[in-house]
Amino acid sequence: MSYDLAALPSPAEVSGVTAENFAAKITDIYRPAVLRGFANHWPVVQAAKQSDSAAARLLQQHSKDTPQALLQLPASINGRLFYNDTLTGMNFSGRQTRMNAAIEQMLQGRHDSERYCIQCVSVAANFSDLSLDNPLLPADTKAFVWLGNSVTVPAHFDEASNIAVVVAGKRRFTLFPPEQVANLYIGPLDLTPAGQPVSMVNMLAPDLIAHPNYPKAYAVALSVELEPGDAIYIPTPWWHHVQSLSAFNALVNYWWSDTYVAGALPFPMLLHGLLSLKHMPVAQQQAWQQLLRHYLLAENGDPAAHLPQHAKGILGEMTPQLAHGIHQWLANQLK
Known part of the structure; x- marks a missing residue:
């Protein structure tokens, strides 16, 4: 049996969403939803529709050029952020680099060479004059940007609800309901690649000897490829596996919660x-x-x-x- 992620059904695509009907059309349903063309009017998205490099140059123009943790992935791991072979650390390294130099490094990257990414940095602290309006959420909702080459993030969950907007390049999101936790073979809770526990299953080449119940999770999964301007709503704590498919990719996301009191996650x-x-x-x-x-x-x-x-x-x-x-x-x- 093939476990091709592209063969999976897509989450529902919802149109006509406003702040007034956001709950009724999206959050109350508590399933992932795709918002096609959500950010087509953003200048950086319009640049990305010309080329990935045009989007990168615009980001550099608006960048405060602050120091960043640039992750470096060796060519041998094919862009998959994961553990080392002994589960004692990670399969990537990092170094401090200014934002614009990091973006330049990403533009020089190739699929068959080392790959680079910057994860989860504040838009307000790094791109404060970039126009990234989100009419569905309160104005004070914080935005974060993710930049990199073609990188794969294993399935993980977020503690808050998430709207993720593809800004440049293409991304594939594959999603699993929370009740599939036992079939996703979650790794260590206290040693994680990026803060949240991740699935040990390599979903691009699953090992069914090591993870024999993964087909049960695959059977109920959803998957969709998004282009610049498209967004996806991911309810907490749905598991999501994210593939950046282009040589240069950028994503902006918003986490929020209407239910957690006083930050009690x-x-x-x-x-x-x-x-x-x-x-x-x-x-x-x-x-x-x-x-x-x-x-x-x-x-x-x-x-x-x-x-x-x-x-x-x-x-x-x-x-x-x-x-x-x-x-x-x-x-x-x-x-």
Whole structure:
């Protein structure tokens, strides 16, 4: 059987999306969605439609030329950001380089030579006068830029919702529902190529001896190739594998959340859960599962329904003041 990503069905393509109907058309559905031509009016996208190098030159013109961490990928790894053979480190290296010199290095790169990329740098800090309006999100939503040669990022998830906009070059996004975590063979949680855990499966050449359940994930995956100006909405925590397909690529993304209170992200909760529960005897683990299902997942209904409103405490409405108090309590407990 072939596991060609290009043969997979595409996420839904949604048109006519505005700030007013964004929730109804996109986020409430909680599935990836493609927004074709979302940023066709951006000057850098218009330059990219002429050529990748035109987009790169425009980025250099608007760059503050600040120092960056330039990742260098040896030719032998074919552009795949991943671990070394012993899982003790990464298969790439990095060095400090100014932005414009880094872009110049990328323009000189070839598919059969070393490849370079810069990941997740602030637009405000590096390209503050670049016109990158996003009418779907609040004006203060931070934007990040990703630049590089033809590089592949293994499947990973984000802790917040994501709108990713292809600015130059082409990219293929392949997406897996969160429930496929067991079939994606996730690598170490505390040693990662770029912050988030990644799938160990090489989806361009899957090893079904090492990862025999990957076909189950492939069977429900979605995949789409995007061109300059196209955008994709990726709900958290959907897994996504990203291939930059052109010699020079640029992407701008926006992360946001309408649900996390006071920056309380869920991944640290998972790590603390591992610290607290994983090494308990099985009977104790099962007992604590009952409490987690009751309080976190509300499997038995509202766990505080029997309490008057003033007595619900952290089981009631989560206000910023209450969230701050919880942060302080946790900080004291973890000392």
